[in-house]
Amino acid sequence: KASQEAEKRGWHLYLVGGAVRDLLLAENQKQVLLEDIDLVVDGFHKSADVGAGVELAKALQKIYPGVRLEVHGQFQTAALLWHKDPDLGSLWIDIATARTEFYPYPAANPEVEASSIRQDLYRRDFTINALAMRLTKPRAGELLDFFGGLLDLQSRQIRVLHANSFIEDPTRIYRAVRFAVRLNFEIEPQTESYIRYAIASGIYEQIQGKNGRAPALETRLKSELKYILQAPYWKPALQLLANLEALRCIHPTLELDEKLWWEVRLFDRCLQKFDPQKTLEHWQMRLEVLIAYLAPDFRGKVASNLQLPADSIERLENLDKAETNITQSLPKLPLKSEIVQLLRQYNLPTLILIAVRCRDVVYNVSTRTVRQKIWRYLTEWSQIKAPLNGNDLKALGYKPGKQFKEILDALLTATLDEKIDNRESAEAFVAE
Numbered sequence: 001k002a003s004q005e006a007e008k009r010g011w012h013l014y015l016v017g018g019a020v021r022d023l024l025l026a027e028n029q030k031q032v033l034l035e036d037i038d039l040v041v042d043g044f045h046k047s048a049d050v051g052a053g054v055e056l057a058k059a060l061q062k063i064y065p066g067v068r069l070e071v072h073g074q075f076q077t078a079a080l081l082w083h084k085d086p087d088l089g090s091l092w093i094d095i096a097t098a099r100t101e102f103y104p105y106p107a108a109n110p111e112v113e114a115s116s117i118r119q120d121l122y123r124r125d126f127t128i129n130a131l132a133m134r135l136t137k138p139r140a141g142e143l144l145d146f147f148g149g150l151l152d153l154q155s156r157q158i159r160v161l162h163a164n165s166f167i168e169d170p171t172r173i174y175r176a177v178r179f180a181v182r183l184n185f186e187i188e189p190q191t192e193s194y195i196r197y198a199i200a201s202g203i204y205e206q207i208q209g210k211n212g213r214a215p216a217l218e219t220r221l222k223s224e225l226k227y228i229l230q231a232p233y234w235k236p237a238l239q240l241l242a243n244l245e246a247l248r249c250i251h252p253t254l255e256l257d258e259k260l261w262w263e264v265r266l267f268d269r270c271l272q273k274f275d276p277q278k279t280l281e282h283w284q285m286r287l288e289v290l291i292a293y294l295a296p297d298f299r300g301k302v303a304s305n306l307q308l309p310a311d312s313i314e315r316l317e318n319l320d321k322a323e324t325n326i327t328q329s330l331p332k333l334p335l336k337s338e339i340v341q342l343l344r345q346y347n348l349p350t351l352i353l354i355a356v357r358c359r360d361v362v363y364n365v366s367t368r369t370v371r372q373k374i375w376r377y378l379t380e381w382s383q384i385k386a387p388l389n390g391n392d393l394k395a396l397g398y399k400p401g402k403q404f405k406e407i408l409d410a411l412l413t414a415t416l417d418e419k420i421d422n423r424e425s426a427e428a429f430v431a432e
């Protein structure tokens with residue numbers, strides 16, 4: 001239908017981007033499930049109007065009224081959302097008009113104007129993502145491969161279209177890593193040298209907003225980081241980013257040395273254990289371990305540059321204080337109840353962060369014992385309950401109030417310190 005509507009208007013319609021890549025890669029497999037389809041409209045003899053993509057999307061919505069339409073004004077693109085059956089999920093179809101992007105200065109947000117399909121493909125990141133399949137007649141089904149994408153798909157190479165690609169948009173470094181690891185491709189040597197050149201020339205400073213430019217770049221970096229850190233392949237991707245020195249885009253001093261690598265993996269095992277239901281955002285927690293590895297002064301700034309949520313920024317800003325407090329106080333607390341009282345001021349992510357970071361001997365105390373105590377707190381002590389609860393106290397004739405709360409606290413303390421261990425001893429304790 002989309003092709004027919006385009007043909008009626010004298011336009012060409014192309015399938016572009018990831019869908020073409022994935023279809024070609026899946027050629028020998030039985031099925032490929034597309035969740036996201038990008039279409040581009042182009043004029044037949046001259047470039048289509050900027051609004052052509054939106055017009056086509058509106059025409060399709062008339063034919064399929066159940067479909068949701070969103071128009072994104074700035075780049076004149078439209079998105080259609082189809083709710084397929086519950087097993088297949090939904091399908092997004094983005095329709096844009098062929099366009100060229102200009103980067104007014106390196107790492108800026110692109111400015112856009114209507115152009116031909118070739119130029120549209122030239123603005124894309126890698127050859128394997130710059131393929132198009134014509135959907136309209138004549139020559140429907142024809143593959144447009146201006147930059148050797150097919151060959152790169154066959155030889156499994158990630159290759160940029162031009163030398164300035166990473167300077168224009170440093171988030172492409174993260175995309176290169178993501179595709180390389182996900183598809184099991186290689187970053188082609190010349191492309192790798194462009195990445196290293198872009199990093200060496202300090203392109204990451206643009207991301208950290210040093211020149212007050214391109215805040216949207218941080219948003220894009222965050223979304224690429226999210227993609228990578230939530231994917232099943234996040235570990236090799238992180239290693240490849242580190243190998244390319246691309247973690248400098250997060251902060252110039254960030255390096256994945258052995259200690260940080262150990263911390264990240266231990267942290268992940270802790271998350272699996274303490275948050276199996278994934279109530280926390282695990283990708284964000286992984287990012288927090290990386291940020292926590294920076295000097296205390298940088299942490300809050302990096303977290304807010306990346307627009308992490310307020311609780312995450314606060315956690316990273318206060319981590320140093322919490323760490324000092326816990327590392328210094330814990331060894332001096334002989335009683336279980338005192339340890340519980342100290343640690344329950346902190347939430348799970350803070351405690352895991354501190355536990356995994358306790359590897360060196362800091363403050364002249366063995367931090368191994370600190371880690372063991374946090375671990376015992378999380379696995380056992382935080383779950384210990386007194387044999388009597390508030391309702392039991394009420395049944396014994398006590399009225400809720402200040403003293404009531406004190407009794408409950410005292411009961412818990414006595415239970416933790418093993419002075420009472422059953423109802424009888426607890427009742428005797430309360431009476432006393």
Ligand code: ATP
Nearest residue numbers: 016017018019036038123124125129130169171172
């Ligand atoms: P995925 O399967 O991960 O969604 P995709 O290739 O569809 O892969 P998107 O991020 O959805 O990736 O982007 C769609 C297309 O837009 C890409 O295939 C690429 O052609 C282009 N693109 C996206 N981001 C950039 C970028 N930063 N620079 C240049 N082109 C880009």
